[in-house]
Amino acid sequence: PRPILLTRHGESLDNVRGRIGGDSSLSEVGLLYSRKLASFIEKRLASERTASIWTSTLQRSILTAHPIIGFPKIQWRALDEINAGICDGMTYDEVKKNKPEEYESRGKDKLRYRYPRGESYLDVIQRLEPVIIELERQRAPVVVISHQAVLRALYAYFADRPLEELPNIEIPLHTVIEIQMGVAGVQEKRYKLMD
Numbered sequence: 001p002r003p004i005l006l007t008r009h010g011e012s013l014d015n016v017r018g019r020i021g022g023d024s025s026l027s028e029v030g031l032l033y034s035r036k037l038a039s040f041i042e043k044r045l046a047s048e049r050t051a052s053i054w055t056s057t058l059q060r061s062i063l064t065a066h067p068i069i070g071f072p073k074i075q076w077r078a079l080d081e082i083n084a085g086i087c088d089g090m091t092y093d094e095v096k097k098n099k100p101e102e103y104e105s106r107g108k109d110k111l112r113y114r115y116p117r118g119e120s121y122l123d124v125i126q127r128l129e130p131v132i133i134e135l136e137r138q139r140a141p142v143v144v145i146s147h148q149a150v151l152r153a154l155y156a157y158f159a160d161r162p163l164e165e166l167p168n169i170e171i172p173l174h175t176v177i178e179i180q181m182g183v184a185g186v187q188e189k190r191y192k193l194m195d
């Protein structure tokens with residue numbers, strides 16, 4: 001059975017600063033992950049004749065894929081991080097201080113809460129539908145290099161996790177989650193490439 005390999009982008013400059021959203025590039029640590037990921041993929045997919053690398057259209061995702069050679073890369077806007085609207089670029093502390101009503105509503109219902117001029121988790125799930133259809137249609141392995149909120153939705157779909165749990169699933173940085181779909185159901189392996 002063909003694997004689907006899910007990973008977040010390497011640590012970004014906004015991750016270091018604790019900022020939501022944005023389109024920053026990678027930190028030194030994030031760049032190191034991009035190289036470790038490339039050698040991991042090279043070994044893991046060595047026996048595969050074809051495979052493809054799917055990224056979002058954001059810098060941190062594209063840069064994480066950059067050192068991987070030998071496989072076609074496809075950019076999907078649908079793999080971009082949840083749009084935080086008016087909170088884009090803020091830290092969670094700034095949201096709490098400057099937009100307390102927003103902070104509170106999100107805390108009450110993270111799944112359905114929609115950032116003003118942005119998206120909710122339900123919106124993200126909906127825009128991922130064509131990506132999921134295409135992933136299920138693939139015969140060759142796919143490496144998906146995306147973002148925490150988006151990967152929560154993809155992971156919940158494949159691992160059959162309840163919708164209400166989805167916005168709080170932990171998708172750690174610098175870890176590859178391998179999903180195998182076979183007759184016996186879905187199997188999962190995790191590879192932590194860095195601390």
Ligand code: G3H
Nearest residue numbers: 020021081147148149167
């Ligand atoms: O920047 C966005 C985060 O990856 C999503 O985190 O939905 O838990 O705030 P959150």
